[in-house]
Amino acid sequence: MTNSERKDQPEAATFSVEKRKVSLTINGVKQEIEVEVWTSILDLLREHLHLTGTKKGCDHGQCGACTVLMDGKRINSCLSLAVMHDGAEITTVEGLATGDKLHPVQEAFIEHDAFQCGYCTPGQICSTIGLVNEGKAKTLEDIRDLMSGNICRCGAYNNIVKVVQEALERSRS
Amino acid sequence: MRPFSFTKAGDIASALKINSETEKAKFIAGGTNLLDLMKFDIMHPKHLIDITGVALKTIENTEDGGLRLGALVSNADTAYHEEVEKRYPLLSNAILAGASAQLRNKATNGGNLLQRTRCYYFYDLTTPCNKREPGTGCSAINGYNRLHAIFGASEQCIATHPSDMCVALAALEATVQVTGPNGDRSIAFEDFHRLPGDTPEKDSNLSEDEIIISIDLPPKGFSENFTYIKNRDRASYSFALVSMAVGLEMENDTIKEARIALGGVAHKPWRNKEAEALLENKKATKENFEKVADAIINGAKAYQYNEFKIELARRTVVRALMQAAKIDK
Numbered sequence: 228m229t230n231s232e233r234k235d236q237p238e239a240a241t242f243s244v245e246k247r248k249v250s251l252t253i254n255g256v257k258q259e260i261e262v263e264v265w266t267s268i269l270d271l272l273r274e275h276l277h278l279t280g281t282k283k284g285c286d287h288g289q290c291g292a293c294t295v296l297m298d299g300k301r302i303n304s305c306l307s308l309a310v311m312h313d314g315a316e317i318t319t320v321e322g323l324a325t326g327d328k329l330h331p332v333q334e335a336f337i338e339h340d341a342f343q344c345g346y347c348t349p350g351q352i353c354s355t356i357g358l359v360n361e362g363k364a365k366t367l368e369d370i371r372d373l374m375s376g377n378i379c380r381c382g383a384y385n386n387i388v389k390v391v392q393e394a395l396e397r398s399r400s
Numbered sequence: 401m402r403p404f405s406f407t408k409a410g411d412i413a414s415a416l417k418i419n420s421e422t423e424k425a426k427f428i429a430g431g432t433n434l435l436d437l438m439k440f441d442i443m444h445p446k447h448l449i450d451i452t453g454v455a456l457k458t459i460e461n462t463e464d465g466g467l468r469l470g471a472l473v474s475n476a477d478t479a480y481h482e483e484v485e486k487r488y489p490l491l492s493n494a495i496l497a498g499a500s501a502q503l504r505n506k507a508t509n510g511g512n513l514l515q516r517t518r519c520y521y522f523y524d525l526t527t528p529c530n531k532r533e534p535g536t537g538c539s540a541i542n543g544y545n546r547l548h549a550i551f552g553a554s555e556q557c558i559a560t561h562p563s564d565m566c567v568a569l570a571a572l573e574a575t576v577q578v579t580g581p582n583g584d585r586s587i588a589f590e591d592f593h594r595l596p597g598d599t600p601e602k603d604s605n606l607s608e609d610e611i612i613i614s615i616d617l618p619p620k621g622f623s624e625n626f627t628y629i630k631n632r633d634r635a636s637y638s639f640a641l642v643s644m645a646v647g648l649e650m651e652n653d654t655i656k657e658a659r660i661a662l663g664g665v666a667h668k669p670w671r672n673k674e675a676e677a678l679l680e681n682k683k684a685t686k687e688n689f690e691k692v693a694d695a696i697i698n699g700a701k702a703y704q705y706n707e708f709k710i711e712l713a714r715r716t717v718v719r720a721l722m723q724a725a726k727i728d729k
């Protein structure tokens with residue numbers, strides 16, 4: 228059956244897919260990717276590039292599992308259209324290690340046992356690095372407040388806070 | 401999300417032109433609220449006009465000694481801007497009380513003003529909502545209305561405005577500069593948002609074909625005596641039950657001018673200027689603050705599940721004024 232025969236679905240008859248080429252530097256590699264205009268950065272990473280480290284939790288900017296660094300700043304990739312960020316530099320959890328050597332924040336998550344199921348962890352790690360870059364967290368209370376955009380349903384918060392504290396101390400030394 | 405077409409506008413003139421020539425178009429900048437609402441199928445524009453490429457990204461001094469906040473500056477860059485922190489700490493605190501660090505990095509100042517209510521029924525497509533679909537009815541009035549308005553509501557809608565930033569802007573008496581096909585105009589902050597009345601689908605007095613250019617802050621920033629209090633169900637990343645922005649101009653222990661704006665209680669940031677005037681040339685005492693608090697809650701109307709907000713608002717007025725005046729008892 229062709230679209231024009233589907234009289235019960237008038238929307239489908241007028242449906243057209245608009246695509247664009249987007250140029251992004253992802254984990255240091257410049258790439259040109261053609262996506263539908265409604266593709267989020269999150270879907271681009273996971274579905275087009277198969278970088279599935281970045282997680283889709285709520286897809287509404289409430290859980291923080293999709294947090295990546297865009298031009299050095301942490302953002303919710305689920306609420307970002309790829310076509311609006313042509314030319315951007317994106318770092319995901321896959322881009323943090325140097326060869327087999329983990330990023331210090333990744334190591335600290337293991338050392339402090341800062342996760343159970345691990346689903347929120349890539350977002351927590353990117354958010355921690357973003358928080359350190361921002362340089363606004365001074366107290367324990369600041370850390371808790373500034374990490375509140377990353378939900379952990381296993382409740383590993385106490386140990387996540389220890390990781391952030393350590394990352395801040397390292398950045399100062 | 402429903403399919404849509406997309407254009408990136410190079411400047412404001414072309415953004416306005418594309419908008420006038422395209423059916424069901426919508427401007428997009430940070431996207432943190434609009435894309436969320438599109439995913440829920442609450443808003444369904446057929447065309448998005450990306451305005452992030454136009455030049456509204458600076459914070460600069462105005463000729464009258466105030467500060468102009470570009471509409472496309474992010475909430476985070478505004479809150480942490482040196483001049484905002486120094487001259488308008490009330491605004492900085494209010495912005496940082498809202499959303500999460502990730503959202504503040506993307507959300508823009510113009511978009512903050514235009515964010516839509518967090519009424520559960522507005523988000524629930526299976527229930528009637530006059531704001532989402534005019535004429536279908538309000539599910540909140542006789543529903544679960546814990547988050548809802550105690551001031552200025554109508555039979556059509558009892559939703560609240562969710563912004564923290566806007567509560568501070570109401571207290572600071574900012575001006576919103578906008579532009580559209582008919583030229584530029586200035587909107588006083590108190591006239592920017594609307595009460596629901598019979599048209600709850602309209603949140604603000606900005607026309608569909610207008611763009612916010614900047615938010616201008618007047619010179620007076622109340623940087624000596626101010627506070628922003630946000631009462632909510634958890635300590636962070638949660639919408640306000642009752643929030644409050646207070647700015648005081650003081651001479652020793654006498655109040656010359658008081659600004660008190662409430663959030664989470666109405667369809668717009670709520671002020672009661674007659675009540676504020678009760679503090680003019682009065683001593684900063686708990687007793688005087690309690691009188692103002694009583695005047696502010698006078699006329700409040702609760703629904704089944706939000707009666708607690710009236711007493712919470714009264715106590716918060718007293719506490720906020722004491723914090724701003726820096727008195728303990």
